[in-house]
Amino acid sequence: MYNKISTLLWAIALVVLASCEKDTPRYLPYESYAYSELDENGGDWTPVLHDSGASIPVDAPESSDSQAYQAELADLKADMQSMTSEQKKAVKYWTNNPTIRWNEVALELIAKYNLIPGPNADGTYTLPNPSNPEGPPAFPFAHPPYACRALAYMSVAQFDGLISAWHYKYQYNRAAPYQQDGDIDFAYEENAIPSYPSDGAVIARASRNILTAMFPLEAEYLQGLEEEHLESLRLSGGHVMSDVTAGVAIGDVVSATALARASTDGMSKAQTPKAVSDSIKQAAYDRFGWAWDNLEIPVRPVGLTPLFGKVTMWSIDDVESVRPIAPPQLDSQEFLDDVELLKDYARNMTDEHRRIANFWQDGLGTYTPPGHWNRIANEFIVDYRLNPLQTTRTLAYMNMAIMDSGISCWDAKYYYHYPRPIQMIEGFETIAGTPNFPSYTSGHSVFSAAASEVLAYVFPEEASKFRGWAEEAAISRVYGGIHWSFDATVGTDQGRAVAQYTIDRAMADGADQ
Incomplete structure (x- = not known):
């Protein structure tokens, strides 16, 4: 499939x-x-x-x-x-x-x-x-x-x-x-x-x-x-x-x-040779007893940007300081409960769940989840009639937070190297394939939570709306079978925590005085 x-x-x-x-x-x-x-x-x-x-x-x-x-x-x-x-x-x-x-x-x-x-x-x-x-x-x-x-x-x-x-x-x-x-x-x-x-x-x-x-x-x-x-x-x-x-x-x-x-930010080294990718995978297996595998045919020898988690962040000095807790052990009740949850979503796919999964898919040929949030930001910039300086401030801090959250997410992905549902549930099918990188935490969740927090800071009257959309983006990946539910919930917390560093920086730049 x-x-x-x-x-x-x-x-x-x-x-x-x-x-x-x-x-x-x-x-x-x-x-x-x-x-x-x-x-x-x-x-x-x-x-x-x-x-x-x-x-x-x-x-x-x-x-x-x-x-x-x-x-x-x-x-x-x-x-x-x-x-x-x-x-x-x-x-x-x-x-x-x-x-x-x-x-x-x-x-x-x-x-x-x-x-x-x-x-x-x-x-x-x-x-x-x-x-x-x-x-x-x-x-x-x-x-x-x-x-x-x-x-x-x-x-x-x-x-x-x-x-x-x-x-x-x-x-x-x-x-x-x-x-x-x-x-x-x-x-x-x-x-x-x-x-x-x-x-x-x-x-x-x-x-x-x-x-x-x-x-x-x-x-x-x-x-x-x-x-x-x-x-x-x-x-x-x-x-x-x-x-x-x-x-x-x-x-x-x-x-x-x-x-x-x-x-000099390290992006040129983010996509690694196979030997480096293999060593990252082996380190995770030695550490936790599991590892994510690429299931494409033919198999891609290297995951997507294994060292993106080493790229220089904008507002955080040490990516490990915002690394989330470890995901569940593969024989834990929490993990087994999630297996049943994903099977239930797959067996009882509703029109609403499919709509949400498709709306937030942002896959190949699209402007990606970070782009989706830029599109949202642009609409509110116009609605609130921001001037050009305010506009650049909004987009700069939002995109700094999104990039920092992405770096943090990729650090977690390759440190934990957690398998995706399609790898662990026999005969499991997703709505739209699976990405070429480990599962934990969910990139959609992290990107969206970070963006929504910055937008909530800039447009406080709309905070509940932005946060609701971020949570919908996160659960969309679970509905689609791409992620475990804890990928989404922990990823949402992770994105919010990372974004706060950017918001603290924004609050000190003089614009709020």
Whole structure:
């Protein structure tokens, strides 16, 4: 049964990849909106990777009555008068909170590259190689650990960049073009945020740089998006070219800092050779008397990223400090009770349980569980009318927590190396195969609990809703036969505990003052 499911998923993923190449989707149907607040002191908030908003030097702009600035205004008005329909469409698309759009671009790419490499004709496997991104197979395989890391680095770079932008906006206090010249119409809702440096340009350059590093085959596509976005910043009537240029410079600095950290965070060693993978498995067997086995045909020689649990965390120094308790012994009553629970769910699958399992599946060809929570966050960001700085803060802390929780989860997975239900229950069938890594704890549960706690902190009025969704995501894996119930319950506690470190950090950054 498992081999048939694996083959089916492989075929579906190929179809998804082909469709993404033809037409990448746009997710959230929102337009520009008036911000609920401006956060004039946002430039004083504490960044994640930089010392302060002032640590990136930005020269003072030309005064608004200078000949140089007046020439920029004249150029802008001329360009706006000759706008094409496509340019007008682009201005509308990018909106006055383009962080969400770049987040959606990242989700598109994650879905496009969330394609597990299939076997070679001789039954061996070739892994994606960043030194040869064209493959085959193409690099990357955007599995959940890869996805959460890409989203975290992009979001952190965006957040640090906008703290710097906010610092200089209110230091230099140069009004936007439409406020300088009554003949210039602004495409979005008016606000009093100074235009220099352009926050949108920071987002465009930082996002383009991070995503190009994470998805190298998309360099041309991402360059085109950035060029369209930067042009739209001017054609909206909100910025002159010097605003944009200053924002791009900040984006280059923050993305370089983020990518420097990424280059030494240990991710390059997360996917291990077979000998290392075998030694991890043997250590777990010696320790506990059990080990997870891959049941695919042909068998994959190595599990997915056995050393992702060694990657540098954002807010926790020692991953072992948040390692959960050991799972039940395989001859314990707790384990035997869970066997019967999963058999009962499988025998009495209800429409509601199947709906929940399918809704939270987030498997191959999707933007993964971390992406699912980014999609949720984007909706509430728009509903609550967060400004761009608040938006980057929300996504940065949420994705930092998701990545830290994923690292903690993978540490537990390969330390305990616990078998999955399909391995331990004779004749057991799942709804959609089983992932290529150990069972305990559930990644869906950990990712979802961490994300929900950060969102509950940002949107306290919605806390019960977020936590309810996280618990549904966790139980979905039990309904689907992918996980034991204790994988889900302990994983949920684990994600919440890990997220608290991020929330403590957020509460000290100055934004709540």
